[in-house]
Amino acid sequence: MVDNSTSQVIHLDHVRKQYGSFTAxxxxxxxxxxxxxxxxxxxxxxxxxxxxxMIAGFEQPTSGSVFLEGVDVSTVPPYKRNVxxxxxxxxxxxxxxxxxxxxxxxxxxxLSESExxxxxxxxxxVVRLAEFADRRPSQLSGGQQQRVxxxxxxxxxxxxxxxxxxxAALDLKLREAMQIELKxxxxxxxxxxxxxxxxxxxxxxxxxxxxxxxxGVVEQIGTPVDIYKKPESLFVAGFIGSANLLPSTVSQFDxxxxxxxxxxxxxxxxGRDNVASDVxxxxxEEVTIMLRPEHLHVTVxxxxxxxxxxxxxxxxxxxxxxxxxxxxxxxxxVTAIVGGDADLPFLxxxxxxWLSWLATSPYVLDGWPDLAGATTTNLESIEAAL
Amino acid sequence: MVSVVSAGKKWGKSLSSRxxxxxxxxxxxxxxxxxxxxxxxxxxxxAMLVAIAMLAMVVxxxxxxxxxxxxxxxxxxxxxxxxxxxxxxxxxxxxxxxxMVVMSLSSKAGRFDFFxxxxxxxxxxxxxxxxxxxxxxxxxSYAGIATMLTIVIGxxxxxxxxxxxxxxxxxxxxxxxxxxFTSYLIRTLAWNNILADEGPVVSLINKLHIxxxxxxxxxxxxxxxxNTPAAVIGGLTYNFLPFMVxxxxxxxxxxxxxLVDAAMDLYSSASQAFRKVVxxxxxxxxxxxxxxxxxxxxxxxxxxxxxxxxQTTMIGNSIQDQFLRQLNYPVASxxxxxxxxxxxIIVLIYTKFMGTExxx
Numbered sequence: 001m002v003d004n005s006t007s008q009v010i011h012l013d014h015v016r017k018q019y020g021s022f023t024a025x026x027x028x029x030x031x032x033x034x035x036x037x038x039x040x041x042x043x044x045x046x047x048x049x050x051x052x053x054m055i056a057g058f059e060q061p062t063s064g065s066v067f068l069e070g071v072d073v074s075t076v077p078p079y080k081r082n083v084x085x086x087x088x089x090x091x092x093x094x095x096x097x098x099x100x101x102x103x104x105x106x107x108x109x110x111l112s113e114s115e116x117x118x119x120x121x122x123x124x125x126v127v128r129l130a131e132f133a134d135r136r137p138s139q140l141s142g143g144q145q146q147r148v149x150x151x152x153x154x155x156x157x158x159x160x161x162x163x164x165x166x167x168a169a170l171d172l173k174l175r176e177a178m179q180i181e182l183k184x185x186x187x188x189x190x191x192x193x194x195x196x197x198x199x200x201x202x203x204x205x206x207x208x209x210x211x212x213x214x215x216g217v218v219e220q221i222g223t224p225v226d227i228y229k230k231p232e233s234l235f236v237a238g239f240i241g242s243a244n245l246l247p248s249t250v251s252q253f254d255x256x257x258x259x260x261x262x263x264x265x266x267x268x269x270x271g272r273d274n275v276a277s278d279v280x281x282x283x284x285e286e287v288t289i290m291l292r293p294e295h296l297h298v299t300v301x302x303x304x305x306x307x308x309x310x311x312x313x314x315x316x317x318x319x320x321x322x323x324x325x326x327x328x329x330x331x332x333x334v335t336a337i338v339g340g341d342a343d344l345p346f347l348x349x350x351x352x353x354w355l356s357w358l359a360t361s362p363y364v365l366d367g368w369p370d371l372a373g374a375t376t377t378n379l380e381s382i383e384a385a386l
Numbered sequence: 387m388v389s390v391v392s393a394g395k396k397w398g399k400s401l402s403s404r405x406x407x408x409x410x411x412x413x414x415x416x417x418x419x420x421x422x423x424x425x426x427x428x429x430x431x432x433a434m435l436v437a438i439a440m441l442a443m444v445v446x447x448x449x450x451x452x453x454x455x456x457x458x459x460x461x462x463x464x465x466x467x468x469x470x471x472x473x474x475x476x477x478x479x480x481x482x483x484x485x486m487v488v489m490s491l492s493s494k495a496g497r498f499d500f501f502x503x504x505x506x507x508x509x510x511x512x513x514x515x516x517x518x519x520x521x522x523x524x525x526x527s528y529a530g531i532a533t534m535l536t537i538v539i540g541x542x543x544x545x546x547x548x549x550x551x552x553x554x555x556x557x558x559x560x561x562x563x564x565x566x567f568t569s570y571l572i573r574t575l576a577w578n579n580i581l582a583d584e585g586p587v588v589s590l591i592n593k594l595h596i597x598x599x600x601x602x603x604x605x606x607x608x609x610x611x612x613n614t615p616a617a618v619i620g621g622l623t624y625n626f627l628p629f630m631v632x633x634x635x636x637x638x639x640x641x642x643x644x645l646v647d648a649a650m651d652l653y654s655s656a657s658q659a660f661r662k663v664v665x666x667x668x669x670x671x672x673x674x675x676x677x678x679x680x681x682x683x684x685x686x687x688x689x690x691x692x693x694x695x696x697q698t699t700m701i702g703n704s705i706q707d708q709f710l711r712q713l714n715y716p717v718a719s720x721x722x723x724x725x726x727x728x729x730x731i732i733v734l735i736y737t738k739f740m741g742t743e744x745x746x
Contacts, residue, residue, distance in 0.1 A: 094645075108653035
């Protein structure tokens with residue numbers, strides 16, 4: 001966390017946004033540092049876009065304050081805030097050339113025309129669109145329009161650049177190229193990027209830190225690795241990547257660690273590293289074991305240590321990997337991923353196998369998942385996780 | 387005459403291996419026939435003139451088709467696709483227009499001579515341009531003022547409906563249009579009652595003792611609202627308002643509201659965003675609306691007749707008078723043609739300065 005006040009660009013102080021009786025954002029309280037690539041991630045309707053709009057000035061918080069560069073801007077209109085937005089469908093001005101689109105901000109600020117020209121030229125080079133300066137936006141491809149939108153915002157040297165699902169309109173290949181491009185541009189201009197997305201692969205790939213949101217609440221803020229490996233809530237565990245969430249009960253747990261018993265049978269040894277640092281659990285407490293599919297080892301013989309017996313119910317070939325759907329003895333369905341090149345004897349439905357894992361792999365969370373959303377088996381999220 | 391028609395048909399037949407060529411031949415034949423028919427209404431050299439022009443065209447086409455070989459025939463094929471439009475244009479635009487031009491250069495022997503002779507009589511145009519000059523000037527100034535008034539009233543109205551109308555948009559648009567389900571004449575006559583000397587508007591003005599203000603603005607004359615230039619311009623404005631509101635609404639409605647957000651994000655206040663983004667993007671609608679109002683308003687005679695006085699006569703009234711009362715078709719045709727040409731010139735100049743390339 002960046003807390004140093006000189007390096008903080010955006011600070012949300014207990015911000016809450018209410019539309020009628022619907023709470024869009026509940027007590028958002030975090031700080032974004034200078035030069036950071038910060039993602040707000042969550043399913044649609046989680047309040048991430050509303051939060052972005054409050055930073056941009058298109059919405060005003062119902063309570064709490066938004067600070068930009070240490071100044072409370074909660075009631076300042078967007079055109080007086082030194083942040084710029086890249087809109088979801090780019091919102092380029094169709095009646096202006098690419099150069100005029102980019103020059104819009106500097107001209108509104110009444111900069112001298114020579115300064116405007118210089119800045120526009122520089123920015124066209126940064127986004128590599130110099131030869132398209134005189135075109136209309138409608139004559140550009142989606143990826144080029146995206147870069148114009150980026151240039152139009154960055155040319156103002158804002159304190160922070162806000163991006164609202166900027167890659168959602170692009171196809172997969174272009175999206176991947178633009179992810180790298182965005183990262184390059186961000187390093188080049190050294191401006192804080194605040195990036196809203198529902199695509200966790202995108203967030204994991206590009207961000208320095210991610211805020212995971214759900215139903216208006218910020219569930220967790222952390223680095224991609226922390227969020228993936230040490231989710232603080234069942235929602236985060238299920239939403240980021242794909243996870244086997246196994247409801248269990250604590251049989252014994254103390255400062256040195258302990259053991260947890262799966263509901264329906266099977267014991268898992270849990271060390272201090274497998275749980276959040278501050279937890280203490282009494283015997284009988286309801287917890288959930290998270291095991292990532294790629295962390296499960298599948299063998300025919302029973303390995304030493306913790307292991308669970310399972311039966312293969314489905315084999316899905318995915319090119320670089322094979323996804324196995326298995327059923328534990330207790331009936332729970334789990335997913336495992338094994339290398340795609342392996343010609344393994346158990347790669348057929350009905351095979352009896354053992355599942356094991358490294359001692360560092362499981363992560364134990366409070367509470368039981370609601371059964372409907374117990375495991376995420378989203379193909380895309382698995383690919384992104386790989 | 388017959389020879390031209392059959393020449394067209396013959397040409398069609400000679401290329402009948404391709405059906406679209408037959409069609410093209412029929413189309414040309416029909417067009418020539420229609421123009422010739424129209425020309426028959428006036429005696430004189432006009433019919434021959436048409437026949438010669440058409441014959442030259444047909445010969446040219448046949449020559450291209452045969453001398454140029456297959457390639458040239460292929461290049462003619464696209465014209466076949468123009469058939470329906472061309473037939474329509476020939477029958478309902480070119481033929482009447484031609485008849486009007488011919489008529490405008492004819493002279494009549496007596497008042498009840500219904501078939502004037504074509505005599506290259508340019509005197510008709512001299513009369514149109516000198517005797518009726520005041521009416522021409524008045525028409526264009528009234529139409530110009532009415533167009534500006536429809537913009538002043540119509541733009542905010544369209545803006546409000548497009549951006550603030552929400553779910554009531556269609557109802558509000560309906561309210562703009564519904565009065566126009568009544569007859570044009572009835573609506574105009576209704577203003578007669580509203581503006582009458584004993585009517586509600588004049589009474590209210592008198593009660594408030596502000597008639598002086600209106601007199602000084604030349605809106606009222608001698609304590610009256612009726613039969614003044616203001617009443618005629620008001621009638622024009624009222625009657626043509628929807629033709630301004632609807633195109634502007636359409637172009638405003640197409641504007642992505644996020645463009646305004648984007649402009650405000652880029653340091654423009656709401657009024658700057660309007661000036662730099664919304665207004666330029668609504669220009670095609672404004673442009674189309676101006677034409678839709680100005681052109682018919684310039685030729686209108688109903689408002690001047692019912693709401694005006696003899697000093698507010700517009701060119702439409704004069705044309706109507708010449709056509710229907712004086713039965714002087716040649717002069718009336720000359721006036722119509724002059725009106726058309728002046729409007730065309732004004733529109734061309736307007737397009738040059740206001741026209742946007744994406745006007746569609």
